Amino acid sequence: MASVWKHPESKFWTACFTDASGRRLKRSTKETDRRKAQKLADKLEEAFRKRRTADQMRRIMADVCKDLTGESIGPTSVRAFCDTWLAEKEKTVAPSTFEFYRKSLAKFTEWLGDKADGDITNITRAAIIEFRNHEAKTLHAKTVTHEIKCLRMLFRTAHRDGIVSTDPTAHVEAVRQKSVVSSRRPFTVDELQAVLGACDTEWRSMVLFGLYSGQRLGDVASLEWSQIDLSRGVLRLRQRKTGKALVLPLARPLLDLLGTSPGSGPVHPRAHSVVERTGKTGSLSNQFSDLLALAGLRAKASHHKQEDGSGRSGKRAPSGLTYHALRHTLTTWLEQAGVARATNQAFTGHSNDDMTQTYSHVDIAAMRKAVEELPEL
Numbered sequence: 484m485a486s487v488w489k490h491p492e493s494k495f496w497t498a499c500f501t502d503a504s505g506r507r508l509k510r511s512t513k514e515t516d517r518r519k520a521q522k523l524a525d526k527l528e529e530a531f532r533k534r535r536t537a538d539q540m541r542r543i544m545a546d547v548c549k550d551l552t553g554e555s556i557g558p559t560s561v562r563a564f565c566d567t568w569l570a571e572k573e574k575t576v577a578p579s580t581f582e583f584y585r586k587s588l589a590k591f592t593e594w595l596g597d598k599a600d601g602d603i604t605n606i607t608r609a610a611i612i613e614f615r616n617h618e619a620k621t622l623h624a625k626t627v628t629h630e631i632k633c634l635r636m637l638f639r640t641a642h643r644d645g646i647v648s649t650d651p652t653a654h655v656e657a658v659r660q661k662s663v664v665s666s667r668r669p670f671t672v673d674e675l676q677a678v679l680g681a682c683d684t685e686w687r688s689m690v691l692f693g694l695y696s697g698q699r700l701g702d703v704a705s706l707e708w709s710q711i712d713l714s715r716g717v718l719r720l721r722q723r724k725t726g727k728a729l730v731l732p733l734a735r736p737l738l739d740l741l742g743t744s745p746g747s748g749p750v751h752p753r754a755h756s757v758v759e760r761t762g763k764t765g766s767l768s769n770q771f772s773d774l775l776a777l778a779g780l781r782a783k784a785s786h787h788k789q790e791d792g793s794g795r796s797g798k799r800a801p802s803g804l805t806y807h808a809l810r811h812t813l814t815t816w817l818e819q820a821g822v823a824r825a826t827n828q829a830f831t832g833h834s835n836d837d838m839t840q841t842y843s844h845v846d847i848a849a850m851r852k853a854v855e856e857l858p859e860l
Contacts (some may be wrong), residue, residue: 485524487517496520500528561606562592562599564646568637577724578762579701587633590618603641608651615658624658631655668803669812670694674780681777685751686770688740692750693809695734697830699724700771700806701764704754708746713738727832771806780804 485500488509496517498510510527514520565588573581592599594614598606611634618627635652642650670678675694679687692703701723710719716738718731733741749755754767776783781804810831817827 485521485528487512487520487524489517498524498527500524500531502531559602559604559646560600561595561603564603564641565592565637568640577726579724582763583629584633587630588637590630591634604647606638606647606651608653608655611651611655615655619658628657631657667805667808667811669815670804670808674778674804675812677778677780678774681774685753686774689751689754690809691736691740693806694812695737696731697810697813698722699810700767701758704751704758704764704767706750706755708748708750711741711745711750713741713743713745722832725832729829729832731830768806775804 485498487496488499489496494515496512496514498512498520500508500510502508508527508531512520512523514523569581569585569588572584576584591614594617595606595610598610611631614634615627615631618630622630631652635650635655638647638650638652641647675690678690682690689700689703692698692706693700696703696718698720699722702720705723706718706720711717711733712719713733716733718733718737719729720731721728757766758764772781772784775781814827814831817830
């Protein structure tokens with residue numbers, strides 16, 4: 484039976500209780516109120532009477548804290564810990580990466596429902612697997628794998644900080660991806676002409692910049708005239724994804740497009756406004772998809788959630804032609820022109836040969852020409 488005792492020279496009550504082995508223990512309660520001290524002593528004996536896991540001990544002590552102070556111990560709910568984790572990640576990762584983390588955790592807490600406001604220690608490996616399978620019904624395997632990686636980072640942090648004693652994401656396998664040949668490919672000249680024919684003035688400029696500079700959609704949309712030096716014919720930028728600073732020569736088609744008098748502010752005002760307002764390029768990607776449809780290069784697709792499960796809520800059909808394919812196109816052209824790999828990498832900002840090789844697509848005609856030039860024996 485737990486009891487309390489106070490030393491004559493102390494203002495705090497001491498809890499006296501018995502542990503699982505029968506030992507009599509004493510712990511200071513740091514309480515001057517005997518009633519509260521007795522309640523704490525009873526809870527301590529309850530906790531020590533049986534061998535318990537760290538999670539069970541944490542729940543007991545959290546109850547004690549709630550009873551005595553009216554305050555909870557730390558962000559123990561799933562939702563609260565997600566918010567804390569995201570606040571820390573926002574300071575250390577790129578905006579696009581943070582946005583992916585935020586969306587992934589928002590989907591996870593939405594899927595959990597009321598459990599999202601429950602103790603994070605209640606999340607089991609089975610729950611993680613169930614969420615993974617739920618996502619796999621509508622998303623590409625690669626996307627689901629990235630979402631599980633996000634959860635794995637979250638729970639590893641919780642485990643490191645002692646919030647959970649076991650990591651429920653441990654040993655959760657990734658969704659198996661079908662072994663298919665990548666559909667990504669460069670544009671042909673005829674296809675590029677068709678796309679340009681469907682563009683307005685701003686999108687024409689964005690397509691040409693994507694093609695002749697090899698930069699990603701977000702970097703092209705964010706361009707400002709201050710980054711363009713017409714007198715030297717160069718473009719200076721820092722890639723949003725990698726943070727790498729690049730100085731690129733402006734190809735003749737871009738110089739002809741820009742003219743001789745530099746402007747001010749954003750080069751592509753509408754697109755720049757979208758990126759500044761949202762921090763994302765999703766709507767711009769959708770606009771480019773619509774241009775491809777106008778050019779007859781893909782079927783028109785809805786960008787909104789449809790009742791039949793198609794559109795935004797359905798799995799994305801792989802498309803070989805996207806804005807990113809302009810980057811593939813430049814890399815392939817440079818490769819086929821015999822440009823040194825190091826020079827090719829300087830355009831794209833790739834850090835290794837393997838990545839550049841992924842973007843290079845040598846067609847059968849170039850391969851046949853190479854074979855014909857081999858010596859005969």
